[in-house]
Amino acid sequence: MAENIEKINDSESSPYDFKYEEKGFYRNEKGLTAEIVRKLSEDKNDPEWMREFRLKALEIYNELKEPEWGPDISGLNIDEIATYVRPNTKMQAKWEDVPSDIKETFEKLGIPEAERTSLAGVGAQYDSELVYHNLQDEVAKQGVIYTDFESSLHGEYADMVKEHFMTLVKPNDHKFAALHGAVWSGGSFVYVPKNVKVEIPLQSYFRLNAKGAGQFEHTLIIVDEGADVHFIEGCSAPKYNVANLHAGCVELFVKKNAHLRYSTVENWSKNMYNLNTKRARVEEGGSVEWVSGSFGSHVSYLYPESDLVGKGARAEFTGVTFAGKDQNLDTGAKMLHLAPNTSSVITTKSISKGGGISTYRSAIYISKEATGSKASVSCESLMLDNISRSDTIPAMDIHTDECDVGHEAKIGRISNDAVFYLMSRGISEEEARTMIVSGFANPVSKELPLEYAVEMNNLIRLEMKGNM
Numbered sequence: 001m002a003e004n005i006e007k008i009n010d011s012e013s014s015p016y017d018f019k020y021e022e023k024g025f026y027r028n029e030k031g032l033t034a035e036i037v038r039k040l041s042e043d044k045n046d047p048e049w050m051r052e053f054r055l056k057a058l059e060i061y062n063e064l065k066e067p068e069w070g071p072d073i074s075g076l077n078i079d080e081i082a083t084y085v086r087p088n089t090k091m092q093a094k095w096e097d098v099p100s101d102i103k104e105t106f107e108k109l110g111i112p113e114a115e116r117t118s119l120a121g122v123g124a125q126y127d128s129e130l131v132y133h134n135l136q137d138e139v140a141k142q143g144v145i146y147t148d149f150e151s152s153l154h155g156e157y158a159d160m161v162k163e164h165f166m167t168l169v170k171p172n173d174h175k176f177a178a179l180h181g182a183v184w185s186g187g188s189f190v191y192v193p194k195n196v197k198v199e200i201p202l203q204s205y206f207r208l209n210a211k212g213a214g215q216f217e218h219t220l221i222i223v224d225e226g227a228d229v230h231f232i233e234g235c236s237a238p239k240y241n242v243a244n245l246h247a248g249c250v251e252l253f254v255k256k257n258a259h260l261r262y263s264t265v266e267n268w269s270k271n272m273y274n275l276n277t278k279r280a281r282v283e284e285g286g287s288v289e290w291v292s293g294s295f296g297s298h299v300s301y302l303y304p305e306s307d308l309v310g311k312g313a314r315a316e317f318t319g320v321t322f323a324g325k326d327q328n329l330d331t332g333a334k335m336l337h338l339a340p341n342t343s344s345v346i347t348t349k350s351i352s353k354g355g356g357i358s359t360y361r362s363a364i365y366i367s368k369e370a371t372g373s374k375a376s377v378s379c380e381s382l383m384l385d386n387i388s389r390s391d392t393i394p395a396m397d398i399h400t401d402e403c404d405v406g407h408e409a410k411i412g413r414i415s416n417d418a419v420f421y422l423m424s425r426g427i428s429e430e431e432a433r434t435m436i437v438s439g440f441a442n443p444v445s446k447e448l449p450l451e452y453a454v455e456m457n458n459l460i461r462l463e464m465k466g467n468m
Contacts, residue, residue, distance in 0.1 A: 057181030
């Protein structure tokens with residue numbers, strides 16, 4: 001495994017592959033012990049209940065086995081991972097107060113410009129801590145709360161946070177959920193009051209700069225009855241020749257008749273193990289939309305889950321995954337229909353090249369109470385050569401005859417006729433293939449805000465560079 005990561009480190013760089021020295025940063029000891037967890041809890045000024053929660057999660061982590069059914073993660077050694085790296089700054093509300101090296105990182109990623117032009121609020125996390133957070137006044141006046149997660153543990157909404165924290169994703173769900181519960185750091189808390197419509201998106205961006213480190217941010221969003229919000233998440237990291245780990249957690253609570261769109265473009269480095277867990281709970285008449293672009297990372301396990309617990313609840317998942325050389329990306333979605341007349345739609349696109357492995361894995365569960373429910377799954381795979389691999393592993397567990405469930409899967413390659421046609425119009429072969437792949441991924445990019453659609457198309461272009 002180390003050899004593969006070394007090869008990745010030597011591969012062609014991208015505009016996202018820049019890094020800075022950890023000048024004045026605090027880095028905890030490698031590994032995972034009760035002493036490390038206690039020290040982290042003390043550093044973060046946790047309330048007593050959170051300290052106890054962390055230590056209990058650590059016990060669960062030590063009891064659980066690593067998953068054996070997905071891609072190989074034997075190259076990930078938690079004893080070599082620093083679970084907490086604190087930048088040399090406190091969180092700032094003014095961009096000019098952020099240290100220059102960190103500010104330059106986010107300037108290169110386009111965060112300040114995006115904030116000025118199209119976002120209602122921004123949180124920027126660097127390694128294990130948020131370094132910048134701001135919410136537009138007009139949105140704050142609507143009663144919207146958008147703050148860093150640590151602050152939410154001590155503020156006006158502390159009881160709400162305690163009530164909801166890791167109740168959707170429980171530490172005993174799997175080993176890396178338990179790890180997250182023990183060492184989480186950073187992330188965001190969002191609360192949208194009843195009937196409030198946030199017209200422009202909120203955004204969090206996570207940058208993991210540190211070598212041999214983990215990032216464990218926690219995102220908790222509560223959208224109250226009749227409210228509406230769009231939350232965008234972006235991620236990136238530079239390449240190193242040692243393993244890095246991302247094991248964040250996202251919990252979304254969508255109340256009666258509320259709506260939440262959660263968009264993500266992940267561009268992790270190809271030495272990253274991305275073991276993220278995301279889950280939504282949707283009540284009566286509510287709806288959640290997941291829009292996901294998965295790029296980078298050496299190995300990914302990522303399956304956003306929607307629990308449709310109220311009558312007429314709805315969920316949609318639209319995702320694209322691009323697996324290149326030395327990448328094994330295991331992604332998909334889960335839909336649990338637990339009430340009558342619920343509906344779900346899964347639409348995924350996966351692309352593989354250079355020996356990359358892309359696996360689509362889904363689960364549809366329809367309980368006996370979920371009469372009148374509908375579920376639709378469509379997954380399409382595009383292989384760009386004869387050494388790559390694409391697999392589809394759908395699971396359906398249905399407990400009522402009064403439902404409508406459909407599944408469609410397609411696997412194919414780029415048509416030589418289509419490439420020839422574009423080349424006859426003066427387009428190079430590389431550009432022709434890139435255009436076809438971008439068109440294949442268009443159902444996802446068209447659902448993203450303009451800035452992220454452009455970023456996703458740029459990522460596709462980078463992945464396709466030199467592909468023939």
